[in-house]
Amino acid sequence: MNVCVIGAGYVGLTTAAVLSDIGNHVICVDLDMKKVESLRKGSIPIFEPNLQEIVLKNKQRLSFTNDLGTALENAEMVIVAVGTPPLPDGSSNLSYLYSAVFSMMKYATSHKIIMIKSTVPPGTNEAIYQSLIDQGYNSNQFTLVSNPEFLREGSAVYDMLHPDRIVVGLHEENPAIIQKVKELYHGIHAPFIITNYSGAELIKYASNAFLATKISFINEMARICEMFGADITHIAEGIGSDARIGYSFLQAGIGYGGSCFPKDLQSLSFVAKEKNITPHILDATQKVNDTQMDFYVNKIMDVFPDLSSLKIAMLGIAFKADTDDIRESRAIEFIKKLNQLGCTVHAYDPKAQLPNELTVDNQQHPNLQDTLKDADITIVATGWKEFLTMDWMQAKQLMRGNTIVDARNCLDKDLLESYGFQYIGVGRG
Ligand SMILES: NC(=O)c1ccc[n+]([C@@H]2O[C@H](COP(=O)([O-])OP(=O)(O)OC[C@H]3O[C@@H](n4cnc5c(N)ncnc54)[C@H](O)[C@@H]3O)[C@@H](O)[C@H]2O)c1
Ligand SMILES: O=c1ccn([C@@H]2O[C@H](COP(=O)(O)OP(=O)(O)O[C@H]3O[C@H](CO)[C@@H](O)[C@H](O)[C@H]3O)[C@@H](O)[C@H]2O)c(=O)[nH]1
DSSP states (O other): OEEEEEOOSHHHHHHHHHHHHTTOEEEEEOSOHHHHHHHHTTOOSSOOTTHHHHHHHTTTTEEEESOHHHHHTTOSEEEEOOOOOBOTTSOBOOHHHHHHHHHHHHHOOSOEEEEEOSOOOTTHHHHHHHHHHHTTOOTTTEEEEEOOOOOOTTSHHHHHHSOSOEEEEESSOOHHHHHHHHHHTTTOOOOEEEEEHHHHHHHHHHHHHHHHHHHHHHHHHHHHHHHHTOBHHHHHHHHHTSTTTOSTTOOOSSOOOSSSHHHHHHHHHHHHHHTTOOOHHHHHHHHHHHHHHHHHHHHHHHHOSOOTTOEEEEEOOSSSTTOOOOTTOHHHHHHHHHHHTTOEEEEEOSSOOOOGGGTTTOEEOSSHHHHHTTOSEEEEOSOOHHHHSSOHHHHHHHOSSOEEEETTSOSOHHHHHHTTOEEEOSSBO
């Protein structure tokens, strides 16, 4: 199928690459000329495992442009994957989405299936549909489909090739369009869930809210574990072995970050309140997440009441392992908090960069050795494999102090203690 993807961010680029890999002809369009130029040269502006390879492998069927008109010429389907970032009041900024849909319709000279992949609050697809009708467009010119995306950064390509489900939200029953969506995803095996627009929108929000709630739940349990000398990793294993609960998203730590969970919980909470529903669970999930960092800071300050003269090494800047994305990174929040307490942080990440505003008070190093040298405290804030498998005995020799803060509960506590480290995790007995 001939497809146009609007937006070459994490989702748009992965969508374009994977759809071309399964046989579609894809033109990906972005307003950012620098991004488009770099993509045309085969250089991927983000770090995402396997993405570069799949883009290069499919260059016969995949191209990049900033010219929407050209991108639309032969496209039967237009996939919109632009950002829907949060506004200060917690609601979603839908201006990029509206702008993409309406400018696209101005250029369209034939019927287009418009597929909204961006994450949007319930009611958005219906509102876009009505706006298009109000502007004089009719069903001969467009069919609007909601198709939320569930990929995770760090495994985006794999997730899109092996989804748990493909959700399709429609304005009304439309077997011909469902057939087209199946054709688009030909070769990808997953159950289809067909629903209306708000059903599809809410499946996306509810998934993220449920996963975030699991994280806040285990973080709250970790706080309780501390009071009773229990180890939260044992609790996670014990409850996770119940198939009704499952093991995933039960890793306690400094809480969830990234460009999705914080924004999507705020947005769902916002629309619920607009409809006079008090979102008790969503609010509690966010409250635990917002206070989890303080829990760690207080634990560190119990041992070091004055942090100001200490050298702190921070391993991890990205919001999670296997990505260079720093949006809503808890590691960055941690650095900011430590700066407020008078500390200078020495940071290292295999892929992510400190934002400019943090490079004044802190220093990023190109390797582990330089970061750890003479550190009084080492904090592991992102669970990169490099940190899980590093030589901690050597780290001990490089450091001045002997304190490890495991902000992701991802290290071997017993091993570190056997090396003479003082281990600070959360809920580790
Ligand atoms: N990042 C994820 O892991 C993920 C996963 C699932 C869903 N989502 C959702 O997908 C959407 C996109 O997220 P992202 O992380 O890929 O965003 P992003 O910020 O990385 O990329 C958005 C891209 O859209 C481009 N853009 C904006 N307006 C445009 C227009 N009118 N025409 C062409 N290009 C335009 C921007 O230049 C940018 O390159 C969001 O709604 C997000 O919530 C994200
Ligand atoms: O047990 C866990 C699992 C995750 N996290 C943290 O939670 C955040 C989000 O992690 P993850 O869900 O793996 O990353 P995302 O790439 O943000 O993916 C989420 O958000 C996407 C955007 O909506 C969805 O598509 C995905 O399905 C959903 O998992 C990160 O800060 C993780 O460190 C924990 O603290 N404990």
